Amino acid sequence: MDLLVVERIGGLAGFGGPGAHVRSRGQVAIARLSEADRRAVEELFRTRGDSRPSAVRDGFSYRISRTTSAGSETIEVPESMVPASLVGCVKDELI
Amino acid sequence: MSCQCFIIPTNVLERFAKDKTLSQEQRKCFADAAQFEKHWRQVRTAHGKLSAAAGAILPSGIQVAAPPAVTVADCNHGTTLPGTPVPASTADATAKRTFVETRAVADFYQNVFGRNSVDNAGKTLMSSIHFSVKYNNAFWNGTQMTYGDGDGNIFIDFTKANDVIGHELTHGVTQFSAQLAYANEAGGLNESISDVFGSMFRQWRANQNVTQADWLIGKEIMGPGAVAKGYTCLRDMANPAAKHCLAPQPTNYSQYKNGMDPHYSSGIPNFAFYKAAKAIGGKSWEKAGKIWYAALTDFAPRPNMKMKAFANRTRTLAKTMFPGDPSVFAAVNSAWIAVGR
Numbered sequence: 333m334d335l336l337v338v339e340r341i342g343g344l345a346g347f348g349g350p351g352a353h354v355r356s357r358g359q360v361a362i363a364r365l366s367e368a369d370r371r372a373v374e375e376l377f378r379t380r381g382d383s384r385p386s387a388v389r390d391g392f393s394y395r396i397s398r399t400t401s402a403g404s405e406t407i408e409v410p411e412s413m414v415p416a417s418l419v420g421c422v423k424d425e426l427i
Numbered sequence: 428m429s430c431q432c433f434i435i436p437t438n439v440l441e442r443f444a445k446d447k448t449l450s451q452e453q454r455k456c457f458a459d460a461a462q463f464e465k466h467w468r469q470v471r472t473a474h475g476k477l478s479a480a481a482g483a484i485l486p487s488g489i490q491v492a493a494p495p496a497v498t499v500a501d502c503n504h505g506t507t508l509p510g511t512p513v514p515a516s517t518a519d520a521t522a523k524r525t526f527v528e529t530r531a532v533a534d535f536y537q538n539v540f541g542r543n544s545v546d547n548a549g550k551t552l553m554s555s556i557h558f559s560v561k562y563n564n565a566f567w568n569g570t571q572m573t574y575g576d577g578d579g580n581i582f583i584d585f586t587k588a589n590d591v592i593g594h595e596l597t598h599g600v601t602q603f604s605a606q607l608a609y610a611n612e613a614g615g616l617n618e619s620i621s622d623v624f625g626s627m628f629r630q631w632r633a634n635q636n637v638t639q640a641d642w643l644i645g646k647e648i649m650g651p652g653a654v655a656k657g658y659t660c661l662r663d664m665a666n667p668a669a670k671h672c673l674a675p676q677p678t679n680y681s682q683y684k685n686g687m688d689p690h691y692s693s694g695i696p697n698f699a700f701y702k703a704a705k706a707i708g709g710k711s712w713e714k715a716g717k718i719w720y721a722a723l724t725d726f727a728p729r730p731n732m733k734m735k736a737f738a739n740r741t742r743t744l745a746k747t748m749f750p751g752d753p754s755v756f757a758a759v760n761s762a763w764i765a766v767g768r
Contacts, residue, residue, distance in 0.1 A: 343564040344591065344645070345582070345661050346674040346690035353658060353673050354581060356563075387569025389598040389609060389617070390690075424563050424581055426656055 334362045336373065337397040340422045341408075344390040347424070358421035362398070369415040373398075381409030394418065494537065495544035496551045497529045502558045502573075509555045509571060521556045521586050525574065528592045529554055535593070535628045536600070539712050540720045545599030547724075552596065556586060565591055567598035580652035588647035589632055594625030606728035611685045613731050615692030622693060623700045623719055626664055627712050637704050637711050641665075649673070664701040667694035680734065680767030696734055699762045703741075706758035714755055718744045738763040 340356035341348035348355045362370065376396065394414045397406040411419065444458035499522050500510035513522045529552050536542040544550045553571035562575025565585040572595040574585040585591055598621050601607050607617040622644050630640045645661035658673040667676035676694020677683065683692055704715035722740040729736070741759050749755040 342688060342690065344566065344585075344594070344690070345563070346688055347563075349674055349688045349691045351675045351691075353656070354653075385608065387602065388566060389602075389621070390564065390566040390595065391568070392564060392566075424578060426581055426652060426658070 334398065334400050335359050336362055336418065338418050338422050339395040340392050340411075340419075340424075341395055342390075343392045347392070348395075353427055354424065355427055356422045356424045358423055360418060360421040365415075365417055369417050372415045373418070376409055376413060377405065377407055380407050381413055386410060388412075394422075493549055495533050495549050497526055497533065498551060498553045499525045499529075500553070500555045502555050504557055504560050504576075506559050508558075508568070508573065509553060510557075513556075519556075521574070521576070521584055524586045525554050525556055525592070528586070528589045529572075529596070531589070531632060532593050532596045532628055535631050535712075539631065539716065540724075542600070542720075542724075545596060546603040550599075550603075565595055567595045567602075569602065572596065577648060577650060580650045582648050582650045582653070585648050588629075588645050590622075590625035590629040591645055591648060592625075593628030594621040594644070597621040597624040600624070601723065604724040604728070605726070605732065606730050607732060608730045609689055611687075611731075612683070612692070612733045614689035615683075615687070616696055616732060616734060616737055618689040618693035619696035619700070620719070620723055622662065622664060622697050624716075627716050630710065631712055634710075636709055637707075640711065642701055645673075662690075662694070662697065664697045665705075667698050678766065683734075695766050695768070696737065699738065699766045699768065702762035702765055703759045706761065707755055714749060715759070718748060718755075718759065721748065734768050738768040 337359045338357065339348055345354055346352050362373070365373065373396070377398070388410065392411040393408050394411060395406060395408050396414075396418065397404065441458075499513045499517075500508075501513050501519070501522065502508070502510035513519065515526060517523060517526075533544060533552060536544070544552060555571060555573045556576075558573045558575050561578040563578055563582045565572065565574045567573075572592070574591075574595075575582075577583040577585060598617070601617055601620050605620075607613045607620070609617055626640070626642060626644060630637075633639075642665040643660035643663055646659060648661075649659060653673060657671055659671045661673050662676060663669045663672050666672075667678050669675065674690060676691055676697070678694060678698050680695055683695060700715060700719060703718075704711040707714050718741050721744050722737060725744075726740070742756065742763070745756040745759040
């Protein structure tokens with residue numbers, strides 16, 4: 333089953349940064365996404381998000397990785413572009 | 428369907444406006460929002476130019492706008508911004524705190540630095556609270572502040588730390604002044620400026636001198652789970668690499684690499700400010716703060732500024748702003764040398 337591995341990074345607290353003791357991770361099977369969310373994810377990987385500068389400061393970004401028969405790839409996109417089903421699959425934890 | 432799409436990038440609005448899977452009404456709504464966004468950006472740009480022109484032409488002390496209005500909206504745990512307007516008479520503790528501390532940040536910038544709001548032209552300071560569910564973050568979106576309630580374990584209500592409110596508002600000040608980018612060295616400076624002025628605001632509210640201050644960032648938002656593990660703050664400007672920091676930081680430029688998260692690399696200039704303010708003594712906003720503020724606001728925007736360039740600005744300003752007190756320059760110079768800049 334093809335999986336999306338999702339990590340929420342950044343924010344005011346610097347989630348997932350070097351040495352940070354807080355991180356947020358999760359995964360979701362692509363097959364369990366709605367058709368609309370699958371299309372949105374495909375679009376994110378196709379455009380690799382939007383590289384234009386954003387005015388958001390301290391916002392979260394999402395590092396999304398997928399492994400398919402075509403290989404593995406990872407993108408980083410701002411939270412505002414991530415479907416709610418992916419936002420909801422991560423869990424914040426202390427490490 | 429209501430359209431409150433200010434947080435959504437224009438290109439996304441335009442894409443939705445052409446999305447045939449949406450209803451005609453929804454597509455029109457997104458198209459209207461995209462159109463409004465373009466006009467709003469033009470107004471904001473013009474506002475900034477007016478502010479700069481007023482500063483250059485009008486005698487000092489003359490204000491071109493009244494002190495900023497402060498508004499608070501409630502997201503009711505949704506993610507649509509700005510949310511429902513909250514009256515100033517609210518009983519909601521988070522809203523009351525947001526009104527009080529946001530007004531206090533405006534007072535701090537006005538009284539200490541003579542700045543009228545984030546844009547120095549009286550821009551309304553808008554905040555949204557109760558964003559999303561158990562949301563462990565606060566952010567500035569280019570227009571307004573937004574605060575989550577925290578999950579109750581790692582973090583609690585993000586409005587409980589007044590330095591966090593000062594931090595987010597200062598992102599607005601940076602946006603309307605030096606316009607620092609959010610990557611590489613400029614990104615680290617951008618984050619540091621917000622920590623520096625957030626911490627300074629917290630000290631100003633408590634009327635603390637540099638010795639009385641604890642120099643912690645986010646102390647009051649740490650939840651019981653984090654505190655139980657010994658994490659007492661997000662960051663510590665006096666000891667950026669300390670074990671009690673939830674996110675320890677580098678302390679010297681020799682540790683810097685391009686591509687670092689700005690919340691990590693900001694430890695270097697944070698430590699420089701702490702060292703300068705501590706060596707100067709007294710209250711941080713009286714001398715060190717005024718030098719950092721002038722370095723941020725008295726020059727043309729320089730989005731990709733390096734840490735060395737910012738350090739050199741503060742060195743020059745320490746001499747020109749305090750010509751009769753060479754110890755100020757010595758303190759600033761030594762502080763930057765200590766962090767490798």
